[in-house]
Amino acid sequence: MDPRLDRDTSNCSIARTLEVVGEKWTILILREVWYGTSRFSDFERVLGCPRNLLAARLRMLVDEGILATETYKEPGSRSRPKYVITPKGMDLVPAVLGLLQWGDRYRADPEGPAVLARHRACGAHVDVQIRCEQGHAVQADDIESVPGPAFRMKPAG
Amino acid sequence: MDPRLDRDTSNCSIARTLEVVGEKWTILILREVWYGTSRFSDFERVLGCPRNLLAARLRMLVDEGILATETYKEPGSRSRPKYVITPKGMDLVPAVLGLLQWGDRYRADPEGPAVLARHRACGAHVDVQIRCEQGHAVQADDIESVPGPAFRMKPAG
DNA sequence: TTGCTGAGTATAGGAAAGTAAACTCAGAAG
DNA sequence: CTTCTGAGTTTACTTTCCTATACTCAGCAA
Known part of the structure; x- marks a missing residue:
């Protein structure tokens, strides 16, 4: 019996990365951030992703330090949040x-x-x-x- | 309005790759194949993945040409299938x-x-x-x- | 002909995701 | 004071995916 079959795979770096980016929409959100999208409604528009999932994924990516929130302000509107990629996300x-x-x-x-x-x-x-x-x-x-x-x-x- | 937000994203190569390898277990199966695992029960043992999903993922990977089936034979047992990676999988x-x-x-x-x-x-x-x-x-x-x-x-x- | 083993298939229950619509909330505009 | 807008939250329902367990099937051995 090959002993590698009884190794502990719970600390595999591939599996651990997939815990963060392996859910549906996550990598596609990163693709859009990378292409320059930063606003909630723009993600929704280009991805066609449900709002509740989009909000959950963005929150998770911010919690993980892959995205960060900043604010933007259109003239005549109040400040609103936007999402930008961090160095950890660029990696x-x-x-x-x-x-x-x-x-x-x-x-x-x-x-x-x-x-x-x-x-x-x-x-x-x-x-x-x-x-x-x-x-x-x-x-x-x-x-x-x-x-x-x-x-x-x-x-x- | 940024026109890129109205582009058709259905032919995105990232999304299309995720259609093949984006489901749970698929990349972990590839990791094991890459480490040298080839038999159904060995995947099950090392991954702790349910058998029906394992069977479904292996079939899909073979259909996609990422894995191929061969046979092996232990002395005193009949021939059984094993899974090996193809050049497309190595990519x-x-x-x-x-x-x-x-x-x-x-x-x-x-x-x-x-x-x-x-x-x-x-x-x-x-x-x-x-x-x-x-x-x-x-x-x-x-x-x-x-x-x-x-x-x-x-x-x- | 009965049992054993590897490789699956079948099925039932639960969790997550998709879909759709209503609702909230803050601030700027009128 | 009411309306509008972007950014969400909440709820309800359907569908798909995941998990766990039970079952089948083909040969080899006794």
């Missing part, structure tokens, strides 16, 4: 760009993707790559996974 | 590694991550990076999103 961009990249390759319309991501400085298309600390480009099957400092086995057999 | 590794990386940074135990990913050739830790086609390393806020060939507006106003 999710590689993961989301990884999803975008896979969808572009395997699930795009025949004419191509709906959105292109490019480097502001040079205009070239961007993608995510796996690299090692030595700076080598790494293929997915050249990665090996080894137990880390928090590795442990399941409590009881 | 999800950057996205999953992005999730892992974020969890390692923000949600790991005090002593560190449970699993470390390293380059088989040199042993160095691997991570995902954003790069442009010119080869420049790109920060998340140096990315701009522009309409692609399949960009379109919502059908009716």
Whole structure:
């Protein structure tokens, strides 16, 4: 019996990230924030997401420090809240760009993707790559996974 | 009114990828396949996932071409199916590694991550990076999103 | 022919999500 | 003082998803 099958998977970083961003609408909200949307009614309009879920997801993202609230003021209206991304939220961009990249390759319309991501400085298309600390480009099957400092086995057999 | 709020988001590559891997357990199944698990009962054991969902997710991943079935045979038992990852499935590794990386940074135990990913050739830790086609390393806020060939507006106003 | 095992299928109950509409609340406008 | 608006909250109902348990099925062994 492979002992890895009895490892404790409750502290897996993938699972823990999915606890935060794995619910429906969450990543799509982040996509919109990343595209520049910041107001409640604008999220509702572009996503078609129910208001109660939108409010719940935004609150959770703010609680987690992925979004932060600021205020904006239209002339003739009172101040209202808006949502902006934090550095912690920006650190999710590689993961989301990884999803975008896979969808572009395997699930795009025949004419191509709906959105292109490019480097502001040079205009070239961007993608995510796996690299090692030595700076080598790494293929997915050249990665090996080894137990880390928090590795442990399941409590009881 | 920002016209981007009336764009058609139904062909978004992020949303389309989430249609495939966005359900509960799917990414965790891929994590296990990636770690070397291949048998139905082993997925069940390590994930603690209900069997009917496991069967449904495995069938969907095979239908999508992300996993493929092969057979194995233990001495004294009949042939049984096992699940292996395809190249299309391996192309999800950057996205999953992005999730892992974020969890390692923000949600790991005090002593560190449970699993470390390293380059088989040199042993160095691997991570995902954003790069442009010119080869420049790109920060998340140096990315701009522009309409692609399949960009379109919502059908009716 | 009875039992064992791995790989599922079937079913029933509960939780979460989707849909829709009504309601609240604060402040600016009239 | 009433109305309007954006940003929610609340309630009610339906549908989908998740969980847990029971059951089936195909061979191999005794």
